[in-house]
Amino acid sequence: MKTKKERSLYPVWFVLPSLIIFVIFFLWPIISSLYYSLTVWNFDTAKFCGLDNYKLFFSEHSMSSSVVHTLIYAFGTSALKVVLAFFIAIFLTSAIKTKGFIRSAVFFPNLVSMMAVGLAFSYMMHPTKGLLNVVIQAFGGTAIDFLGNPSTALISIIMTDVWKGLSISVVIYIAGIQSIDKTYYEAASIDGATGWQQLKHITLPLVAPSQNSIIILSLIGGLRSFDLIWAMTGGGPGFSTDVLASVIYKQYAAGFYGLSTAGNVVMLILISVIAFPLQHFLNKREEAIQG
Amino acid sequence: MKKKVVSLVLAGAMTLSLALTGCGGGGSDSGDAPASDSGSGSEEASDSGDSEGGDKQFEGITLKWWGGNAENNAGTQAVMEAATEKLGMEFEVEVNPGGSEGDNILKTRMASGDLPDFLVYNSGSKLHDLNPSRGFLDISDWDIIDKFDDAFLSSVTIDDAVYGAPQSSTQAGAVIYYKPDYEELGLEVPHTWDEFLDNCKALADAGKTPVYFTGGETWATQVLFLGDYYNIAAKNPDFADDYTNGKAKYADVPEATRSWTKYEDLVDYLNADKSAATVTDGNFAIATGEATHWFILTQQLPLILENADNPDDIGVFGVPGEDADDHGLTVWEPMSWYVNKDSENIEAIKAFFEFYYSEEALDLYFETYGANGPSCVKGYELPESVCNAVRVDMQQYFDDGKTVPALEYQSPIKGTTCEQMTTAVGLGQMSGEEAAAMYDDDCKKSAVQLGYDWE
Numbered sequence: 046m047k048t049k050k051e052r053s054l055y056p057v058w059f060v061l062p063s064l065i066i067f068v069i070f071f072l073w074p075i076i077s078s079l080y081y082s083l084t085v086w087n088f089d090t091a092k093f094c095g096l097d098n099y100k101l102f103f104s105e106h107s108m109s110s111s112v113v114h115t116l117i118y119a120f121g122t123s124a125l126k127v128v129l130a131f132f133i134a135i136f137l138t139s140a141i142k143t144k145g146f147i148r149s150a151v152f153f154p155n156l157v158s159m160m161a162v163g164l165a166f167s168y169m170m171h172p173t174k175g176l177l178n179v180v181i182q183a184f185g186g187t188a189i190d191f192l193g194n195p196s197t198a199l200i201s202i203i204m205t206d207v208w209k210g211l212s213i214s215v216v217i218y219i220a221g222i223q224s225i226d227k228t229y230y231e232a233a234s235i236d237g238a239t240g241w242q243q244l245k246h247i248t249l250p251l252v253a254p255s256q257n258s259i260i261i262l263s264l265i266g267g268l269r270s271f272d273l274i275w276a277m278t279g280g281g282p283g284f285s286t287d288v289l290a291s292v293i294y295k296q297y298a299a300g301f302y303g304l305s306t307a308g309n310v311v312m313l314i315l316i317s318v319i320a321f322p323l324q325h326f327l328n329k330r331e332e333a334i335q336g
Numbered sequence: 337m338k339k340k341v342v343s344l345v346l347a348g349a350m351t352l353s354l355a356l357t358g359c360g361g362g363g364s365d366s367g368d369a370p371a372s373d374s375g376s377g378s379e380e381a382s383d384s385g386d387s388e389g390g391d392k393q394f395e396g397i398t399l400k401w402w403g404g405n406a407e408n409n410a411g412t413q414a415v416m417e418a419a420t421e422k423l424g425m426e427f428e429v430e431v432n433p434g435g436s437e438g439d440n441i442l443k444t445r446m447a448s449g450d451l452p453d454f455l456v457y458n459s460g461s462k463l464h465d466l467n468p469s470r471g472f473l474d475i476s477d478w479d480i481i482d483k484f485d486d487a488f489l490s491s492v493t494i495d496d497a498v499y500g501a502p503q504s505s506t507q508a509g510a511v512i513y514y515k516p517d518y519e520e521l522g523l524e525v526p527h528t529w530d531e532f533l534d535n536c537k538a539l540a541d542a543g544k545t546p547v548y549f550t551g552g553e554t555w556a557t558q559v560l561f562l563g564d565y566y567n568i569a570a571k572n573p574d575f576a577d578d579y580t581n582g583k584a585k586y587a588d589v590p591e592a593t594r595s596w597t598k599y600e601d602l603v604d605y606l607n608a609d610k611s612a613a614t615v616t617d618g619n620f621a622i623a624t625g626e627a628t629h630w631f632i633l634t635q636q637l638p639l640i641l642e643n644a645d646n647p648d649d650i651g652v653f654g655v656p657g658e659d660a661d662d663h664g665l666t667v668w669e670p671m672s673w674y675v676n677k678d679s680e681n682i683e684a685i686k687a688f689f690e691f692y693y694s695e696e697a698l699d700l701y702f703e704t705y706g707a708n709g710p711s712c713v714k715g716y717e718l719p720e721s722v723c724n725a726v727r728v729d730m731q732q733y734f735d736d737g738k739t740v741p742a743l744e745y746q747s748p749i750k751g752t753t754c755e756q757m758t759t760a761v762g763l764g765q766m767s768g769e770e771a772a773a774m775y776d777d778d779c780k781k782s783a784v785q786l787g788y789d790w791e
Contacts, residue, residue, distance in 0.1 A: 089470070101781065101784075106774055106777055106778075167612075172609045172610075172611055173608050174609070192611065192612065193610070195765050281551070281756060281759055282611055283759055283760025283763070284753075285765065295436065295753065296752075298436050298437075298439055298752075299782070300443060301752075301781070
């Protein structure tokens with residue numbers, strides 16, 4: 046209880062402005078949504094109905110498949126970004142001539158809005174007129190119905206997401222790689238380490254903090270992703286690319302406000318349940334490597 | 337420095353090319369949206385306003401309205417221009433994307449009190465869903481109400497309040513087909529589903545695309561299912577009531593299950609781009625004979641005719657059932673105009689609608705745009721210029737009394753993911769029986785939200 050005696054340097058209410066903003070715009074919505082998820086409400090009235098919304102949400106026929114799709118999407122995009130971005134970052138930090146140009150080129154997709162990317166790609170993936178299929182057919186292949194076939198629809202969206210989202214990961218990796226002290230590499234090469242060994246035993250461990258940020262950021266982004274999926278397939282064909290967020294959106298659009306609020310609470314819990322332990326684990330690993 | 341310039345230029349080029357790709361696809365939809373027309377018209381009108389004065393009593397008022405591309409058509413625009421000429425008010429349109437996207441925007445705007453002066457939306461069960469007393473004006477004391485037939489009025493009346501006025505004529509959920517293909521192969525209009533499938537087979541053998549399917553715009557895939565309601569009702573006259581009370585299920589009533597399994601029969605007869613094709617593509621495909629049949633609302637007829645060489649190339653028949661002697665048509669009441677009850681310009685809107693349902697304006701509308709089906713203004717005859725598909729093919733069903741209002745006018749309950757399911761069955765990703773059972777669950781959810789006690 047040492048802190049009690051120590052007089053704080055600043056009055057406590059310096060915190061007040063940000064506290065007010067935090068309470069009004071973050072804390073209050075979360076608490077009120079917890080309440081509304083237990084009601085049937087329609088902007089004017091709210092009728093308490095206990096856990097009925099949660100029961101209904103979990104009995105939704107597209108529910109289990111949408112959880113699976115959400116997890117595939119989140120882990121798929123995250124894994125691809127972590128791996129691909131690492132090699133691109135390695136390439137971009139090596140001694141190449143047009144480094145500045147290629148770095149910008151890699152970053153370009155990120156400047157375009159998600160909706161525009163989604164629409165552009167869905168035109169390119171059109172089963173008969175799309176650019177990709179025109180090319181495939183020109184080389185004698187058979188057209189692929191990227192977004193219309195349930196078995197390729199989700200993977201097509203994942204690829205688009207990776208194309209667009211890769212650049213942020215690359216930038217974080219580049220920052221991480223450049224902050225590694227050059228003396229390690231010098232020492233290693235004097236000891237006769239090959240390039241591969243240097244990569245494996247110096248770069249990879251020392252870039253772990255950046256890697257952890259990338260994993261967490263892209264995973265959370267993937268878990269709550271909605272805009273790209275909505276722009277490209279609207280959760281279709283049928284329900285084959287429905288993720289949690291799109292199921293919730295459709296319920297909201299149908300006017301089932303209580304139900305969709307409950308869905309949002311479920312999603313918040315799911316993200317927390319995955320993200321917090323993961324972060325904890327990754328931090329442990331980071332300490333172990335560097336400790 | 338140099339690097340920065342190069343990267344900036346490249347970034348620009350890349351964004352631009354993406355933006356262009358975007359426009360290329362959207363162009364066909366938005367190209368005919370004439371927001372700019374009415375915009376420029378309004379400027380001229382306000383400039384010349386002083387000199388004319390007089391009976392243009394609503395000079396200087398701009399009415400904002402919201403509707404889909406199908407409603408913001410040449411006919412509506414012609415009538416609005418005539419109204420500007422006559423009454424002085426100007427119009428500004430916001431185009432609504434339609435489908436569940438449009439529903440969502442409307443619901444949100446209604447809840448936040450951000451409605452335009454008047455707008456177009458469905459009548460029937462979807463109007464019930466909106467809880468219209470929250471945002472729409474009860475117009476039961478307006479004189480125009482007396483002009484509409486009872487079938488229409490019942491679709492926009494909730495608890496004795498009348499909210500809507502018909503935007504256009506009635507329409508049907510039916511098969512629109514390309515007649516030259518029928519003539520070429522010597523086919524007859526089918527009166528049973530089996531005859532229809534035989535025709536499809538003959539067309540497929542002749543290398544044609546028998547049926548067009550628009551998986552890229554999911555609402556349109558429901559039309560086979562919804563338009564088949566005549567055949568359900570023919571065998572089960574009480575289906576609508578039993579269904580509303582939770583007694584009749586799609587999975588249990590054989591004719592109702594059949595509405596879903598009909599999709600399975602068509603899987604092999606669809607267009608190659610069935611998963612991505614849009615309604616705009618469909619208009620073009622039927623008009624040019626790229627495909628022969630299309631299960632669609634006849635509100636598309638005027639849009640199809642815009643692309644067709646000869647209006648007589650296009651015909652309509654009802655979704656065939658089992659009984660050749662009872663081949664009927666499932667009829668939709670038109671979309672309706674609704675008035676924002678908080679609008680500041682209610683007098684101007686009222687004057688506009690009085691004009692809208694005058695013989696002069698109705699003729700102007702139907703001559704400019706065409707009709708989707710017989711009109712629901714009592715005693716009004718469609719002008720001669722309206723195509724034969726409406727005045728002969730469809731009128732025949734009305735004259736024979738072989739029409740039934742679609743289920744959404746007889747029951748407030750409609751499953752909310754209907755369009756996703758019809759798309760999935762149509763693309764062969766799910767069996768018809770499976771979908772029927774799933775749809776029953778979906779309807780149950782909607783019934784519970786509307787306060788029905790289903791068990």
